[in-house]
Amino acid sequence: MSGPSVQPATLPGKPLLSVLQGKVPAVPPMWLMRQAGRYLPEYRALRAQKGGFLELVYDSAAAAEVTLQPLRRFGFDGAILFSDILIVPYAMGQHLWFETGEGPRLAPTLDATDLSALVPDFTRFDAVYETVRQVKAALDPSVTFLGFAGSPWTIATYMVAGQGSKDQGAARRLAYGDPARFGAIIDAIVDATVTYLCGQIDAGVEAVQLFDSWAGSLSPLQFERWVIEPNARIVRKLKALHPDIPVIGFPKGAGAKLAAYARGTGVDAVGVDETVDPHWAHQVLPKGLPVQGNLDPLALIAGGDAMRQAVDSIRGAFAGRPHIFNLGHGILPDTPIDHVDALISYVRQREIP
Numbered sequence: 618m619s620g621p622s623v624q625p626a627t628l629p630g631k632p633l634l635s636v637l638q639g640k641v642p643a644v645p646p647m648w649l650m651r652q653a654g655r656y657l658p659e660y661r662a663l664r665a666q667k668g669g670f671l672e673l674v675y676d677s678a679a680a681a682e683v684t685l686q687p688l689r690r691f692g693f694d695g696a697i698l699f700s701d702i703l704i705v706p707y708a709m710g711q712h713l714w715f716e717t718g719e720g721p722r723l724a725p726t727l728d729a730t731d732l733s734a735l736v737p738d739f740t741r742f743d744a745v746y747e748t749v750r751q752v753k754a755a756l757d758p759s760v761t762f763l764g765f766a767g768s769p770w771t772i773a774t775y776m777v778a779g780q781g782s783k784d785q786g787a788a789r790r791l792a793y794g795d796p797a798r799f800g801a802i803i804d805a806i807v808d809a810t811v812t813y814l815c816g817q818i819d820a821g822v823e824a825v826q827l828f829d830s831w832a833g834s835l836s837p838l839q840f841e842r843w844v845i846e847p848n849a850r851i852v853r854k855l856k857a858l859h860p861d862i863p864v865i866g867f868p869k870g871a872g873a874k875l876a877a878y879a880r881g882t883g884v885d886a887v888g889v890d891e892t893v894d895p896h897w898a899h900q901v902l903p904k905g906l907p908v909q910g911n912l913d914p915l916a917l918i919a920g921g922d923a924m925r926q927a928v929d930s931i932r933g934a935f936a937g938r939p940h941i942f943n944l945g946h947g948i949l950p951d952t953p954i955d956h957v958d959a960l961i962s963y964v965r966q967r968e969i970p
Contacts, residue, residue: 630759631758631759631760631761631823632646632694632759632761633646633648633694633695633760633761633824633941634761634823634824634863636886636907636939636940636941637761637824637863637865637885637886637907637939637941638863639905639907639939640939641937641938641939641940644964644965645932645935645940645941645942645964646694646695646761646941646942647693647694647695647941647942647943647961647964647965648693648694648695648696648697648763648941648943649687649693649943649944649948649957650697650943650944650946650947650948651947651948652687652691652693652697652948653683653684653686653687653697653699654683654947654948654950655950656948656949656950656951656952656954656957657686657687657690657954659686659690660683660686663679663682663683667679669715670701670715671701671713671714671715673699674699674700674701674704674744674745675744676744677744677745677747677748677751678751680699680700680744680745680748681699681748681751681752681755683699684696684697684698684699684748684752685752685755685756688756688760690954691957691958691961692961693760693961694759694760694761695760695761695762695763695941696752696756696760696761696762696763697763697765697826698745698748698749698752698762698763698764698765698817698822699748700745700748700765701721702765702766702767702771702772702828702830703721703723703767703772703775704741704742704745704813705766705767705772705806705809705810705813706723706772706775706776706806707723707741708737708738708739708741708742708809708813709735709737709776709805709806709809710734710735710736710737710738711723711724711725711735711776712724712725719780720780720781721775721780721781722779722780723775723776723779723780724779725779726776726777726778726779726787727773727776727777727791727802728777728778728787728791732798732801732802732805737809739809739812742812742813742816745813745816745817746816746817746819746820747820749762749764749817749820749821749822750820750821752821753820753821753822761823761824762821762822762823762824763822763823763824763825763826763865764814764817764818764822764824764825764826765825765826765827765828766810766813766814766825766827766828767810767827767828767829767830768810768827768828768829768832768844768847768848768851768866768868769803769806769807769810769843769847769848769851770788770803770829770831770832770835770843770844770847771828771829771830771831771832772806772810773788773799773802773803773806773843774787774788774831776802776806777791777799777802784834785831785834789834789835789839792839792842792843793839796842799843803843803847806847807847807850807851807854810851811851811854811855811858814851814855815855815858815859818855818859818862822862823862823863824862824863824864824865824885825855825862825863825864825865826864826865826866826867826888827848827851827864827865827866827867827884828867828869829844829848829866829867829868829869829871830869831869831870832844832868832869832870832871832874832878833868833869833870833871833872834870837874840871840874840877840878841877841881844868844871844878845877845878845881845882846881848866848868848878848882848884849881849882849883851864852864852866852882852883852884853883856883863885863886864884864885864886865884865885865886865887865888865909866878866879866882866884866886866887866888867887867888867890867909868887868888869888869890869946870890870892871890872892872893875887875889875893875898875901875902876901876902876903879902879903879906880903885907886906886907886908886909886939886941887902887906887907887908887909888908888909888910888911888943889908889909889910889911889945890910890911890945890946891910891911891912891913891914891916891944891945891946892945893910893911893945894934895908895910895911895930895931895934895935896930896934898911898934899934899935899938905938905939906938906939907938907939907940907941908935908938908939908940908941909940909941909943910931910941910942910943910944910945911931911943911944911945912924912927912928912931912942912943912944912945912960913927913944913945914944914945914946914947914948914949914952915949917944917948917949917952917956917957917960918949918951918952918953918956920953920955920956920959924956924959924960924963925963928942928960928963928964932964942964
């Protein structure tokens, strides 16, 4: 089901991987967060055929097909594994399902149940590893294959509350009220995440991204304790086992704490969300550290001059620094496909001195 090998519109070599290793090309390599998904008609057709989202993730051939779909259409420089960050708590023993129109649910919730009540089943990672193997076999050698996992704080917010929330209040209350208990949850997530990412690497991914989607909800002291420190442990453990695999950290909403995150976690590259001024980020981040981002997904929807002006600002800010062009968060379902084509053409046709 994975189809023929995908041919990207890039020069020979691995442009994205070379940027993660510190190279500064005249034109940045590209991929887009959530590039495989609902804005693509081929994805919607396959999703309708398979039924639920989790059924799609756990059908390795179908998940490989979804991973490859945007590569065939757009020729991105990176492929991102099609899966979900909540596979980790699922493997840790929580039940996982998706409510139509409402998103994921986990049970039992850890605000009411002790972590020790969960029975881990790490065979729930196996289908994802098989997806990696199938994608790897189909990818053109110049495409960099990215694996991923959710960062411990973000995963903990779902495990505690059983679902997403606007302010992550349940997890924040537990972290303040019983830091020892909350810390045990974080520790378990760290260990499971390292196992999961090592399995992805062994199956064929060439770099990994840590998504901390809810990092912006924490105070500076809590951010240090529940974002920087756990991610630093993951990076250290991964580097001990796979020293040559780059790690991209994406602490969405970190804002002024972005530089502390970059220095404290030891990640090889930092994802920058759309709310961050790229000129400021270039000034405060460690010299030479690769960055990824940070076009506003709504600027992509707008297209035209608004998109081009935003692209010029981002590329001008990061000129001279290793830079992977990406969105500041995931591509939105109502994004016009022709706007994605226009973005790719504009980025690839304009060299920044």
